[in-house]
Structures are given as C-alpha cells and as structure tokens.
Amino acid sequence: MEGTPVTVESVRDVGPATVALELETPTAFDALPGQFVLLRASPADEELARHYTLSSPSVGETFELTVGIDPDGDLSPWLAEREPGDTVHVEGPFGEITYERDRDVVAVAGGPGVGPAVSIAEAATATGYDAVVVYQDDEPAHTDRLEALKADGATVHVLESDDDGELADAIETHVGDGQIYAFGFAEFVRTVADEIDAAGGDSDDALIENFG
Structure with missing residues (x-):
C-alpha cells in the first residue's frame, strides 16, 4: 500500500x-x-x-x-x-489553504468543515490573534473545543443547517474581521462566497476548501 x-x-x-x-x-x-x-x-x-x-x-x-x-x-x-x-x-x-499564525481569522464551516475551522481558530488564539468561527450544523461536533475557544475570547456562532439568514448576518457582521476561511461541501461554500460578496467583501480573497 x-x-x-x-x-x-x-x-x-x-x-x-x-x-x-x-x-x-x-x-x-x-x-x-x-x-x-x-x-x-x-x-x-x-x-x-x-x-x-x-x-x-x-x-x-x-x-x-x-x-x-x-x-x-x-x-x-x-x-x-x-x-x-x-x-x-x-x-x-x-493543500495551499494554510494558516501561518500571522493574522486575525474568520473561519466559516459547514458540517465536517468544523475540524479545520476549529484548528485554525485555536492556532490564531494561541498566538494572540482574534478568531471568529461561524459553524452551520444541526448536530454540532467539537462543542467542547468551541466552548474553549469562547472562553479564550473567540467569537463563536453555531447555526442550524436551514438558517441561511443567520449565516448571511454572521458573514456580514464579520466580513472585515480577518482572513476568511471556508470549509464544507459545494453548496455550502458557494453560499458563503455569495454572502461574502453581498456583504461588501471579495470572495476571491477568501480561502475556500470545497469538500465536493
């Protein structure tokens, strides 16, 4: 093998x-x-x-x-x-989507994207940078790590899967708060890219990983 x-x-x-x-x-x-x-x-x-x-x-x-x-x-x-x-x-x-521990971050995750989103937020807070996690899933995972991030000063939004209005609001609120990362399946990351642009950001500057 x-x-x-x-x-x-x-x-x-x-x-x-x-x-x-x-x-x-x-x-x-x-x-x-x-x-x-x-x-x-x-x-x-x-x-x-x-x-x-x-x-x-x-x-x-x-x-x-x-x-x-x-x-x-x-x-x-x-x-x-x-x-x-x-x-x-x-x-x-x-992969070329990396976090170098050198800036504030906004990590947006759908479903299984929570793993890399949490890891990037943890790396940011550990090195003194601000972190935002926006996570959409009806059955959230890594809730202990999300709570630990909040205790360390990160901003964490956990949203239900069908709540695209709240997703749009969270992206609009944080579009200028750091380097945006997005992880999730194709439909989710397309929605995230659209909401970044609608909020006045540039989705071409976001680091987006499409899980297919």
Whole structure:
C-alpha cells in the first residue's frame, strides 16, 4: 500500500456520528492548519483512499483528523472502529489553504468543515490573534473545543443547517474581521462566497476548501 504507515493513537467521539482520529505523526511531517492528507486503508481487503483535512492546530507527536461517519460508507465506519495500535497509511500534507499564525481569522464551516475551522481558530488564539468561527450544523461536533475557544475570547456562532439568514448576518457582521476561511461541501461554500460578496467583501480573497 502506498503512503507512510502510521499508528492509530486513539479514536474518540466528538459529536453525533463524528469521531476524531488521532494518528502518530510521521517523520518529517510538517503540516499547517488548513492542509489535508490522503488516508489509505484496506477494510475487507479492499484498498480505499480518502482526503481528510487536519483538525489539530499543530502537529507534534500526533495529529488529528475529524471523520464524519456515513453508516453506508465503505471507509468511515471502519475508521470509527479502529483501536490504538492499528495502522493506516497517509500521504501528504497537501493543500495551499494554510494558516501561518500571522493574522486575525474568520473561519466559516459547514458540517465536517468544523475540524479545520476549529484548528485554525485555536492556532490564531494561541498566538494572540482574534478568531471568529461561524459553524452551520444541526448536530454540532467539537462543542467542547468551541466552548474553549469562547472562553479564550473567540467569537463563536453555531447555526442550524436551514438558517441561511443567520449565516448571511454572521458573514456580514464579520466580513472585515480577518482572513476568511471556508470549509464544507459545494453548496455550502458557494453560499458563503455569495454572502461574502453581498456583504461588501471579495470572495476571491477568501480561502475556500470545497469538500465536493
């Protein structure tokens, strides 16, 4: 199997049908918040590969991926059942959407985009910058980290999935408050881009990752 074999350190529930997969950091692996890896594994002797964006603000001995579990999926349920000591393979990091810990940020997330959004906000607050998280999901994940961000002075909006009016209002309120990042599926990030422009910003300046 291609990629670097890494050990699973832990798998923990972080929300409804969502787990955080903590993996051993490979030698010379140097990733920034916003980047992603290609994870390879072989459930039922069939090699599968999926991209996952990092959800830890830094990489030391371990790094984290947030995995939404599709009960009908061929890889995510298997990942959710991993035990410490199991092995998966990773390639990367990849991606030009990064946070260099050098400015205030506005991180907008839909569904599984919460992982990288939280990691970028945590990296910002840890280095003395302001952070805003706008997160749209009926069943939020990483609520403990969102509460910790608020305690550290970040502004956090958690919105229901059908509340596009509140999403528009939050983007209008914070469009000038820092570098805008957006993570989520295609329809969500298109809506975010449209609302940035409607609020007087420039969506071409936003750093947007479309999960497909």
